[in-house]
Amino acid sequence: MMISIFEWLEPIIQINHNLVLENKVKFMLQNITQNTINISSNVHIVDLYATTPTKFQCIKTKKLLNNISTTICLHEIKRDKYVSGAYGDSISIWEEKQVTRILQLLIRHPHLHLIDIGANxxxxxxxxxxxxxxxxxxxxxxxxxxxxxxxxxxxxxxNQVVLIQNAIFNHSGQSLRLSIDTRNIGGQRIHLLNTHSYKYNLSTKNPYIVKTITFNEVLPILNAYGIRSALMKIDIEG
Known part of the structure; x- marks a missing residue:
């Protein structure tokens, strides 16, 4: 199920902090990574500087609104026919209409940032x-x-992104199994029929065992960055 919140023009996150100046962002990221602010131990903040395997295709995307382009690294299309399959020789992207709408709102309202739940x-x-x-x-x-x-x-x-590797759930700290869809790698959902708790380790080679957090546990990150207003995009399987 996809729930996309595009029309919220009023702030959805209200935290009484001033916006962080650009030259302070890296310092705040270091504080967050070192867990010197009050972040749950269940929240896994990804090290963006870590060496990343490059055995996959990364492409320059289509320009939206005449001049906004980026880079996206893809899955094999045979395993991800919907999302990765939507990119074709820089002439199309995944959910182009919705992404364009988000960009229009961000441009129209410069104080807004983005919370991307189910970032894929x-x-x-x-x-x-x-x-x-x-x-x-x-x-x-x-x-x-x-x-x-x-x-x-x-x-x-x-300096623009904080990346969290967790599943948003109504209980924190649980290790649960994702379903497997061999043709739609983004179509996993948490198995709720089996209450067995699986062993979780960040170094595990099984990506289908995930650790849960609640949304409230990421609020200190927004607090640390001084984020007062944001659009929220939610795309998770229900």
Missing amino acids: IGTYTMYAASLGRFVLAIDCFAPNIIRLRRSIQLMNLF
């Missing part, structure tokens, strides 16, 4: 960050995470 390979995240906005991007699936991290590295957007 990062279409919304990368376009918004390339526009110069802060993005809090959340995805639980490791193959998506490494592709999005590589896109961030190629575009030098380290």
Whole structure:
């Protein structure tokens, strides 16, 4: 199920902090990474500077609104026929109409940033960050995470994005299994019929075991960055 919130012109996050100046952003990221602010230990903030395997295709995307382009790293189309399959020789992108609408709102309202829940390979995240906005991007699936991290590295957007590798859930700290769809790698959903708790380790080679957090646990990150207003895009399987 996709829930896209495009029409919220009023702030959806209200935190009593001033916007962080550009030259303070990297310092704040270091504070967050070092867990010197009050962030739950269940929240996994991805190291954007870590070495990323490059055995996948990364492309320069189509320009939207005449001049906004970015880089996206793709899955094999046979495994991701919908999202990665939507990119064709820089003439199309995934959900172009919706992404364009988000960019129009961000341009019209310069105080807005983006919260991208279910970021997948990062279409919304990368376009918004390339526009110069802060993005809090959340995805639980490791193959998506490494592709999005590589896109961030190629575009030098380290100071624009905080990337979280967790599943948003109504309980925090649970290790749950994702379903598998061999032709739609972005179509996983959390198995709720089996209450068995799986062993979770960030170094595990099984990307279908994910750790849960609640949305409230990422609010200190927005607080640290001084984010007072944001659009929220939600695209998760229900």
